[in-house]
Structure formats: structure tokens, C-alpha cells
Amino acid sequence: MIKYSTISLPKELYEILQKLIERKPEWGYNSVADFCKEAIRLHLRDIKRELREDFWRKLDVKDLIKKIEMASECEGSLYQDAFKSIKDMAFLTFKNFTIKDVNRIFSYLTGYEREELFKKPIKDIIERWDEIEKELKTNEYIKDFETAIIRKDGKRIDILVTINKLEDSYFGVAKDITIRKMVEEKLRKEKELYEYLLNQLYNSIVVIQNGKIKFVNDTASVSGYSPDELIGKKVEELIVEEDRKKIIKNMEEKLKGKNEGKPEYYRIKRKDGKVVKIEAISRRIEFEGKPALLTCVRIVDNK
Numbered sequence: 001m002i003k004y005s006t007i008s009l010p011k012e013l014y015e016i017l018q019k020l021i022e023r024k025p026e027w028g029y030n031s032v033a034d035f036c037k038e039a040i041r042l043h044l045r046d047i048k049r050e051l052r053e054d055f056w057r058k059l060d061v062k063d064l065i066k067k068i069e070m071a072s073e074c075e076g077s078l079y080q081d082a083f084k085s086i087k088d089m090a091f092l093t094f095k096n097f098t099i100k101d102v103n104r105i106f107s108y109l110t111g112y113e114r115e116e117l118f119k120k121p122i123k124d125i126i127e128r129w130d131e132i133e134k135e136l137k138t139n140e141y142i143k144d145f146e147t148a149i150i151r152k153d154g155k156r157i158d159i160l161v162t163i164n165k166l167e168d169s170y171f172g173v174a175k176d177i178t179i180r181k182m183v184e185e186k187l188r189k190e191k192e193l194y195e196y197l198l199n200q201l202y203n204s205i206v207v208i209q210n211g212k213i214k215f216v217n218d219t220a221s222v223s224g225y226s227p228d229e230l231i232g233k234k235v236e237e238l239i240v241e242e243d244r245k246k247i248i249k250n251m252e253e254k255l256k257g258k259n260e261g262k263p264e265y266y267r268i269k270r271k272d273g274k275v276v277k278i279e280a281i282s283r284r285i286e287f288e289g290k291p292a293l294l295t296c297v298r299i300v301d302n303k
Helices: 011-023 032-058 059-084 104-110 129-139 180-203 241-255
Strands: 001-005 006-010 089-093 099-102 140-151 156-165 169-176 204-209 210-217 266-268 275-287 290-301
Touching: 089 104, 129 140, 129 156, 156 180, 204 275, 241 266, 241 275, 241 290, 266 290
Parallel strands: none
Antiparallel strands: 001 006, 089 099, 089 169, 140 156, 156 169, 204 210, 204 290, 266 275, 275 290
């Protein structure tokens, strides 16, 4: 075996190649090693060509195209599925704020067919859009902005809208808060009625929570203090020292539901320094989500 650089050849083959190179100087090889290197290069090229041809022969073009289509559809479906699966109203607008697309919920709640909304100015649908647009142009983002959507039939839907700027469009989600607004309005009216009745029916109405006065009706006059002065005061501060233990004990019992509606009598020291006897009737209630006492007070002896 004859070795030349990294190439090893049988002696007989080496001698044959040496004579061939000497007889064929036009081939341009200076040595057996150069000849072998070229032979290997050509052989590898043929191998690569055969491998490429074999790859294309074995390749299922239809299957490849199908996979490419599936990958393409998958990317699109990820976006579409996310867009459609949002439980609130979702919409896309062009850069000029005309509608590009909406999800099914948006179409359903507004009463429009999707095709009716395409390229429609979003300001025709969402109230206070000028304020929203100004904020978007400044910060490219707005979160939980309270406004309303105008349905096709003219009715309003109260919403919280959040919008983000994309490259060449805007993506928004509008949360329907109509029911929440109705509940809030109902509670507000009930509170107004509640306070009105208290103010009209009793001389002094007090809500006591954690030993402190949390609410006093506008016409409270028993103590001589104004409602603003009474809010936050500890009840015992108004009671003469001899009756303080008694009122603390009674308040604890009534918070446990004992002796509700039973009149109790105490002496209080008014703002002007005068001591008067009062009657207090208390009942346990929930005030701002926590236990409290609703107490009706009247003077029974001002001597």
C-alpha cells in the first residue's frame, strides 16, 4: 500500500495511475494524489446528484403541498380561533378607524350583520370616540374606558373598552357592563330611598359599626352635633361614664342577634354640655358588606 498525503492506494494501482498521468500530460495532473483528489471530488458530486435525484423521486409532492397548506391554515386559524373565542365584543379597525372585522358577539349584540360593519367608521358605533381616538394617538393604548355602543336599533349598551394599536390597525375588546350599570343604579336609588325614609320617620338614626358611628340621618338632633361631626366618633364618647359599660354590652348582644328591637335607655352628654336621657332601639344589619347596628334614637327626658 502506497501512502501519499491522506490518500492510500494499492501499489499496482498507483503504478498504473503514474504511467497514465505521464502519458496524458494534457489532463493537467502533476501527481497521483492530484488525480485521486479530483476523482474523489467528481465521485462525491455524482453521489450528491444521485441523492438529490433519489430525494425528488421519493418525494410525495402532493403530500408536501398539503402540509404547507395545513401549516398556513393553522397560523390563520390560531388568530381566527382566538378572535372568535373572546367572550366579549371584539373588533379590528384599519389605521383610519374604519371597521376591518368583528367577532360574532359584536355582530350579535349590536344587531348588525358583519358585512354591514365592514369599513364603517367605528365612531358611528362607539360613543365618545373622539376622546378614545385622542388617547390612542397619544399612547397607542387605552384600558377600561367607560362608554357605550349604539346598536343598530338605536339602543345603548354600556361598555368598558380596551384597545391596543397593532402595526397598521387597532384591536379592541368591549365588555358589556349594562347589567352592572343597572344594578348600580338600582342600588343607588334604593340607598336614596332608604336614607329619605330614615330622615323623614325618625329624629335621629345612627348606623354603628365596630363601635363607631358610620351614618347619621340629616335631621339628627338628639346630641346637638351635626352629622359630619358625629361620623367616626365612638358611641361611648357621647354616653355618660356611668352608662358606657351598659351600652357596650348591649351593642355586643344585639350584634349577635339578641334582644333586637328591645328599647334601651342611656344618658348622653349633648354638645352644649346638657345631659339628656334617650331611648335607643337597635337591630343588626349589613352595612357596606359588614355587620352593623341600625339604631333609632329619641329623647325621653331632657330635664
